[in-house]
Amino acid sequence: MIQQxxxxxxxxxxxxxxxxxxxxxxxxxxxxxxxxxxxTTLSRLFQILEKPDRIASWPNTSxxxxxxxxxxxxxxxxxxxxxxxxxxxNREFVVANFAHEHTAPAVFILGAQNVALRHRLExxxxxxxxxxHLEARLLERAKQAQxxxxxxxxxxxxxxxxxxxxxxxxxxDLMRRVEEVRQNYASAVLADAEVTAKLEICRTTSAWSxxxxxxxxxxxxxxxxxxxxxxxxxxxxxRAIERLKSDRDLETWVRxxxxxxxxxxxxxxxxxxxxxxxxxxxxxxxxxxxxxxxxELIAKVQDCQNLRxxxxxxxxxxxxxxxxxxxxxxxxxxxxxxxxxxxxxxxxVEALNQKKTRIxxxxxxxxxxxxxxxxxxxLDQVNALIQRHNQAANELTQAKANAxxxxxxxxxxxxxxxxxxxxxxxRVAVARQRATDATGVLSRVAAQIxxxxxxxxxxxxxxxxxxxxxxxxxxxxxxxxxxxxxGLFEFRRDAAPAxxxxxxxxxxxxxxxxxxxxxxxxxxxxxxxxFIDDPISSLDSNHxxxxxxxxxxxxxxxxxxxxxxxxxxxxxxxxxxWFEARSRYANNRDxxxxxxxxxxxxxxxxxxxxxxxxxxxxxxxxxxxxxxAQLHAFANAQAPSLxxxxxxxxxxxxxxxxxxxxxxxxxxxxxxxxxxxxxxxxEQREIQKFADDASxxxxxxxxxxxxxFITAAQSCVGKVIAGLxxxxxxHYQSLCNVIGATP
Numbered sequence: 001m002i003q004q005x006x007x008x009x010x011x012x013x014x015x016x017x018x019x020x021x022x023x024x025x026x027x028x029x030x031x032x033x034x035x036x037x038x039x040t041t042l043s044r045l046f047q048i049l050e051k052p053d054r055i056a057s058w059p060n061t062s063x064x065x066x067x068x069x070x071x072x073x074x075x076x077x078x079x080x081x082x083x084x085x086x087x088x089x090n091r092e093f094v095v096a097n098f099a100h101e102h103t104a105p106a107v108f109i110l111g112a113q114n115v116a117l118r119h120r121l122e123x124x125x126x127x128x129x130x131x132x133h134l135e136a137r138l139l140e141r142a143k144q145a146q147x148x149x150x151x152x153x154x155x156x157x158x159x160x161x162x163x164x165x166x167x168x169x170x171x172x173d174l175m176r177r178v179e180e181v182r183q184n185y186a187s188a189v190l191a192d193a194e195v196t197a198k199l200e201i202c203r204t205t206s207a208w209s210x211x212x213x214x215x216x217x218x219x220x221x222x223x224x225x226x227x228x229x230x231x232x233x234x235x236x237x238x239r240a241i242e243r244l245k246s247d248r249d250l251e252t253w254v255r256x257x258x259x260x261x262x263x264x265x266x267x268x269x270x271x272x273x274x275x276x277x278x279x280x281x282x283x284x285x286x287x288x289x290x291x292x293x294x295x296e297l298i299a300k301v302q303d304c305q306n307l308r309x310x311x312x313x314x315x316x317x318x319x320x321x322x323x324x325x326x327x328x329x330x331x332x333x334x335x336x337x338x339x340x341x342x343x344x345x346x347x348x349v350e351a352l353n354q355k356k357t358r359i360x361x362x363x364x365x366x367x368x369x370x371x372x373x374x375x376x377x378x379l380d381q382v383n384a385l386i387q388r389h390n391q392a393a394n395e396l397t398q399a400k401a402n403a404x405x406x407x408x409x410x411x412x413x414x415x416x417x418x419x420x421x422x423x424x425x426x427r428v429a430v431a432r433q434r435a436t437d438a439t440g441v442l443s444r445v446a447a448q449i450x451x452x453x454x455x456x457x458x459x460x461x462x463x464x465x466x467x468x469x470x471x472x473x474x475x476x477x478x479x480x481x482x483x484x485x486x487g488l489f490e491f492r493r494d495a496a497p498a499x500x501x502x503x504x505x506x507x508x509x510x511x512x513x514x515x516x517x518x519x520x521x522x523x524x525x526x527x528x529x530x531f532i533d534d535p536i537s538s539l540d541s542n543h544x545x546x547x548x549x550x551x552x553x554x555x556x557x558x559x560x561x562x563x564x565x566x567x568x569x570x571x572x573x574x575x576x577x578w579f580e581a582r583s584r585y586a587n588n589r590d591x592x593x594x595x596x597x598x599x600x601x602x603x604x605x606x607x608x609x610x611x612x613x614x615x616x617x618x619x620x621x622x623x624x625x626x627x628x629a630q631l632h633a634f635a636n637a638q639a640p641s642l643x644x645x646x647x648x649x650x651x652x653x654x655x656x657x658x659x660x661x662x663x664x665x666x667x668x669x670x671x672x673x674x675x676x677x678x679x680x681x682x683e684q685r686e687i688q689k690f691a692d693d694a695s696x697x698x699x700x701x702x703x704x705x706x707x708x709f710i711t712a713a714q715s716c717v718g719k720v721i722a723g724l725x726x727x728x729x730x731h732y733q734s735l736c737n738v739i740g741a742t743p
Contacts (some may be wrong), residue, residue, distance in 0.1 A: 001025065001560045002529060003085070005045075005610070006064040006072070012041040013598065013608040023612060026592045028578045031564035031610070032571050032617060033596030038608030039564040040090055042596065043533040046562070049086040052078035086561070087518060090533035124445045131445075135385050135438040149424050152415060153178075160411040164202055164404055177412035178421065188406075188413035192464075193325055194409060196485070198403035200321035208391055211314050211386045214669040216379040219307045221344060221372040229347050231300055231367035232355050234293055252357060268558055293359060301352045309341050311379055319385070320392045322403065327385055334378045428540035456626055462490060469512035473546045479505060508543060509688040515554050530555055531562040546572040572621045585618040593618065600643035616739065627655045629739040645713040652717055653691040659724075659731075677723035690716040 005019040009322060033039045045063065048054045055061070055078060056168040065073045065083070073083045089307070099119075153171040161169035181188040190198070261267070265274055313331055316324050346366055355363055359697055392399045415421065469478055479498060484490045491498040491509070501509070519525055532555075535547050555561050565571050578591035585712035587593065593613035601607050616626040634644045653670075667673050674684040690712070724732045725743070736743040 001027070001068040002065055003068050006066050008045065008063045009061065009432055011045060011058055011061045011063065013038045013349040013606055014045075014606070015601070015607045017609050019610060021324065021527055022594070022610060023587050023592050025560070025562075025673055026590050027267055027558075027560055028576050028585070028591040029562045029576060030571065030591070030593040030613075031562060031596060032593070032613060033564065033566060033598075035566050037596040037598040038567075039566070039596050041608065042531050042610070043090040043531050043564065044089050044092075046086055046531040047088045047090075047092070047527075048078070049090050049529075052083065071478060084529055085527055086529045086531065087514075088531045088533070089511060089514045089535060090531075091537065093324050093514060094507055096511045097513060098506055121449060124449055128445050131438045131441050135435045136500065138431040138435040138438075142435070145424050145428045145431065145448040146188060147430070148450070149421065152419050152421075153697045156411060156415045160408065162405060166404070169408075174385075174408070174412055174415065177408045181413045182416060185413040185416045188409040189417065190406065190410045194322065195323065195407065197321040198407050201403040202400055203399070204321075209318060210390050211318055213383045213386055214311050214313055216309070216311075216383065217308075218378060218379065219309070219341070221369055224304070224307070224348070225344075225365070225367050225369060228304070228352065231296060232351055232363040232365045235359065235362055249357075257704060290359060297352050297356050301349055303354075304345055304348045304352065307345055309338050309345065313382065314386070318389075320389050320399065321431070322388050323385055325390075330378055330382050330385065334375065336372060337375045337378060341375065344369075388443050412422040427483075433641070442673060465516050466509075467510055469515060469550070470509065473508050473512055473543065474505065474549065475546065477505065479509075481509075504543070506533075507537060511547070511550075511583065515550060518555075525555075525557045526559055528558055529560045529562075530558045533562075533564045536565070536567050537698070544569050544573070548577070568621075568623050571617075575618075575621075579618075584615075587612075600641070600646065620738070622658075624655070624658050625735065627651050627658075627737050628735045629741075630657060631717050632721060632736070632741055633737060635714060635721045637714070640714050642710060645710040648713045649691050649693075649716050652720060656687075656691060656720070663728075677720065679728050683719065683723075687716055687720060 003024045004022065005017070007019065007182070008014045008017040011017075024441065031039060044054075048058075049065070055075060058075075062075050067073065067084065071081070074742075108385075150171065154177050157169055157171045157174040160174065165429075261274065261279075266272065267274055274498060311334070313334070316327050321329050347367065351363060351365060355361075374475075401610070463481050466481050466489070470481065478494045479501075480492050481489045482492060491501060498505075517532065518528060535551070536544050537665075546566065549565060551561075551574070563574055565574075575585055575593065579585040579588065579593065584594070595611045595613045595617065596608055597611050598606055598608050613628060616629055619622065631643075631648065634640055634648055637644065656674075657670045660670050660676060663676055664673045669690040671684070674687060678684045678687065729743075733743045
């Protein structure tokens with residue numbers, strides 16, 4: 001048996017229920033609560049015990065249910081620790097186990113298994129029809145997709161053939177190329193310039209000229225730079241005239257004049273005689289070492305100026321079309337290198353000329369020679385390109401074939417890339433495969449239908465057993481059932497098909513089926529825990545005693561039973577059955593009673609809890625006293641809660657309907673009887689409006705929109721209590737005595 005719900009969290013309205021302080025569950029358990037209090041939600045917890053896979057609908061819940069032997073079932077142990085055998089009847093059971101057979105208005109399917117199996121059969125038959133239509137659509141789709149591929153291939157092959165000048169290039173030729181490039185199509189795509197070049201190769205009608213290699217001799221810049229650096233670092237040690245040393249322009253002028261006055265004794269400039277002493281002095285200044293250094297500088301300047309930087313490169317028009325672009329790139333790089341070399345050459349000449357005017361000064365020379373070898377490398381690459389051109393010129397036929405192959409693969413790669421060819425082919429393949437599978441599906445469906453029909457026959461419950469319960473439960477309705485097929489039942493009223501069963505009749509039939517199914521297929525009632533939630537929902541009062549009798553008699557042998565209800569009549573019938581009046585209906589070893597209480601938490605959210613049944617509900621056979629106790633406490637509360645205010649209109653209306661209906665039964669509308677409690681029409685209108693409108697609030701938010709709602713609710717309830725005190729003191733005093741309050 002189930003002993004206790006230790007805790008239940010995040011399970012619908014049960015946000016954080018702790019059941020450790022409640023009396024342990026007994027063999028018979030009666031649960032009372034108003035509509036929407038949380039009874040059905042509690043039954044869904046027991047449905048998880050019945051079918052553990054239902055836990056998937058509550059991904060965030062956690063619970064712990066303690067069993068009689070001390071073990072526990074939790075939300076995480078359902079698979080490893082199977083819960084006790086449990087069966088649940090609630091509204092969901094009615095929906096799942098009582099389905100209309102659409103082909104016959106009065107024919108219904110009973111049993112969740114039969115409903116599911118019949119639904120499965122219907123789905124299989126519809127699927128068979130859909131598959132046939134699907135097959136035709138898939139074949140047509142495959143044909144259209146393949147036609148699209150073929151048309152693309154035809155158009156692309158026609159265009160490629162025209163460009164190539166090949167009239168017999170057709171779609172099959174192009175599609176063969178597609179297969180070649182499929183795995184790495186990007187590598188086969190050519191740039192526009194490459195396409196143009198290869199088309200020129202294919203269209204050329206004359207041979208190409210063989211080109212001569214380019215001489216690859218370029219200055220050794222490292223050696224030249226080293227010689228310039230050495231020369232610039234040299235000086236002439238001689239007898240120097242201070243005046244000439246300090247004026248380099250004068251020194252140059254005098255040195256030039258010395259050469260012009262070798263055999264003369266008069267100055268050509270001023271006509272004055274030149275003494276031997278002066279000539280000797282000047283000759284001493286311009287010594288042989290000095291002159292030698294100058295000559296070397298002049299020679300080095302000449303050498304630098306004579307360095308050959310250019311190379312006789314061929315014209316790009318002489319190259320094969322597919323090599324022109326590469327040659328143009330090399331030529332531009334060589335031109336850039338020449339500019340660099342020219343700058344180095346100019347710096348060398350400039351430094352040497354400066355040295356001639358500064359013979360006695362050592363000049364440091366540094367140059368960035370990182371590109372010194374670049375010219376030679378570029379010329380070598382040009383010659384390699386010339387060699388490729390010459391080879392192509394000698395093998396023009398093969399070059400044309402290679403160019404055509406490259407273009408064909410390019411066109412194939414573009415077709416593959418730009419037209420989602422793989423996607424189209426996949427759609428063709430999938431459509432054809434699915435169409436092929438259709439026949440296999442149909443044969444499998446037939447086998448499944450046979451198997452399902454066998455299971456339906458095995459699950460079927462006899463109409464005779466069902467009729468036995470229905471005659472008792474729906475006495476006077478003249479409803480009987482006849483089996484019209486495995487799992488199919490026709491319901492008849494007065495021997496005619498009952499095409500329009502009421503909700504109450506459907507509930508009664510489902511409940512009858514539930515009772516019979518408890519012992520179907522060899523099931524033992526003594527091993528089963530049964531939870532019944534509001535079995536008289538949609539039933540009128542004529543059937544309450546029948547439902548009570550069926551529960552009391554047919555389910556007495558259950559291992560454990562739970563009955564939850566909002567109906568006070570059924571509640572009192574079960575209370576009389578399971579509890580002793582002389583013990584004030586207190587819990588006992590075999591039976592316990594509980595109350596489902598719905599309240600508002602601090603965040604204005606509804607939450608439910610299972611509580612021990614209040615004494616007023618145990619002692620009296622009407623909820624009238626209990627409702628009065630709730631209203632009296634609210635009217636006299638010093639700090640009433642939003643929950644009390646929110647539930648007050650509904651409770652007040654229930655109380656007034658009961659009290660006024662008894663006091664003035666000749667008037668049907670309860671609000672027309674308020675003159676029994678209030679003298680003025682204004683007071684009557686206020687109470688009527690509050691009880692009617694506020695009892696239908698759709699959510700807490702509407703109540704919160706009225707800042708004075710709590711005060712207004714307490715005021716209205718207080719006026720009713722005061723009116724009862726003033727107009728019917730004996731009744732008021734009696735009620736206060738019942739609930740233990742001072743009148």
